[in-house]
Amino acid sequence: MKTLTIRRPDDWHLHLRDGAMLEGVIGDTSRNFARAIIMPNLVPPVVTTADARAYRERIMAALPKGHRFEPLMTLYLTEETDPADVQRGKESGLITAVKLYPAGATTNSHGGVRDMDKAMGVLERMAKIGLPLCVHGEVTTPEVDIFDREAVFIETVLDPLRRRLPELKVTMEHVTTKDGVDYIISSRTNLAGSITTHHLIINRNAILVGGIKPHYYCLPVAKREDHRLALRAAATSGDPRFFLGTDSAPHVDPLKECACGCAGIYTSINTVSCLAHVFEEEGALDRLEAFTSLNGPAWYGLAPNEERITLVRREAPISFPKKIETGAGPVTVFDPMFPLHWEGADA
Ligand SMILES: NC(=O)N[C@@H](CC(=O)O)C(=O)O
Ligand SMILES: [Zn+2]
Numbered sequence: 001m002k003t004l005t006i007r008r009p010d011d012w013h014l015h016l017r018d019g020a021m022l023e024g025v026i027g028d029t030s031r032n033f034a035r036a037i038i039m040p041n042l043v044p045p046v047v048t049t050a051d052a053r054a055y056r057e058r059i060m061a062a063l064p065k066g067h068r069f070e071p072l073m074t075l076y077l078t079e080e081t082d083p084a085d086v087q088r089g090k091e092s093g094l095i096t097a098v099k100l101y102p103a104g105a106t107t108n109s110h111g112g113v114r115d116m117d118k119a120m121g122v123l124e125r126m127a128k129i130g131l132p133l134c135v136h137g138e139v140t141t142p143e144v145d146i147f148d149r150e151a152v153f154i155e156t157v158l159d160p161l162r163r164r165l166p167e168l169k170v171t172m173e174h175v176t177t178k179d180g181v182d183y184i185i186s187s188r189t190n191l192a193g194s195i196t197t198h199h200l201i202i203n204r205n206a207i208l209v210g211g212i213k214p215h216y217y218c219l220p221v222a223k224r225e226d227h228r229l230a231l232r233a234a235a236t237s238g239d240p241r242f243f244l245g246t247d248s249a250p251h252v253d254p255l256k257e258c259a260c261g262c263a264g265i266y267t268s269i270n271t272v273s274c275l276a277h278v279f280e281e282e283g284a285l286d287r288l289e290a291f292t293s294l295n296g297p298a299w300y301g302l303a304p305n306e307e308r309i310t311l312v313r314r315e316a317p318i319s320f321p322k323k324i325e326t327g328a329g330p331v332t333v334f335d336p337m338f339p340l341h342w343e344g345a346d347a
């Protein structure tokens with residue numbers, strides 16, 4: 001029987017939501033991950049240190065009994081964010097990063113940043129105190145094709161920002177293009193990228209061939225096959241600048257299966273199995289631990305988890321529910337479209 005023992009993974013980009021949805025999904029993360037960077041795009045968003053403290057308490061209260069899990073909190077950057085509040089948040093140990101959503105780029109991002117100049121004061125303070133900026137890297141200009149929005153963001157927003165403020169540590173989140181991978185590889189310092197599970201598995205055909213498949217729709221939208229292959233190469237390379245951020249983003253089915261479906265794919269429950277499959281396919285099982293458990297903490301200046309988990313490769317395919325039931329409604333689980341054999345620690 002084939003087994004693989006690795007340090008317990010962390011998730012460096014996660015949506016837990018709030019209320020009944022939070023209660024319905026958190027166990028899938030805390031069963032599999034020791035820590036996660038928690039996205040602040042609630043309604044209303046988590047903008048102040050006080051908001052983040054209160055949200056953290058709600059997360060801890062929703063944690064299933066016996067689970068240990070550390071939510072790493074972020075603040076949603078606005079043009080009004082107070083640098084002093086951000087600094088206090090970091091110094092108190094509560095805040096791990098600040099999140100930039102270009103206004104209108106994705107779910108609940110209308111309060112995001114329109115004019116980067118207006119955020120420079122906070123960004124300068126973050127550079128000074130060593131607090132990373134996590135970015136949803138897509139422009140929102142209507143003229144720019146949705147498949148080009150990441151590449152155009154790098155050229156017109158990210159690169160100019162990094163030249164203006166080279167001391168700022170930036171995480172390019174959910175990288176979906178070869179352009180993103182190449183940009184990270186070409187950088188010398190202060191840039192890293194997270195990659196989702198689903199972008200290693202699907203390309204845009206999954207969304208569009210044979211009918212519209214809303215459960216494969218997320219943002220940034222999956223791109224063509226050569227981009228997926230570039231992401232696979234980066235994730236399995238062992239390069240410390242790439243690590244897992246699942247971007248598991250639950251929406252109830254009625255909000256996905258409708259005329260204007262929400263963006264987001266739910267993978268917390270089967271991510272570890274999917275990743276073991278991908279890394280095995282790439283002949284890189286020995287690098288899975290770097291991607292899931294070592295590179296992320298190193299980038300965020302945290303120690304890796306001491307606890308180990310053992311994955312077991314079963315002869316017969318293992319199964320996951322097609323949907324999970326939450327108090328907010330059913331949430332469809334990501335279907336990788338191939339049988340899974342690797343069983344996670346508590347699957
Ligand atoms: N990834 C998604 O498709 N959706 C995320 C937002 C985001 O990460 O951009 C969400 O909050 O639903
Ligand atoms: Zn995003």
Ligand SMILES: [Zn+2]
Pocket residue numbers: 013014015039247249
């Ligand atoms: Zn996200």
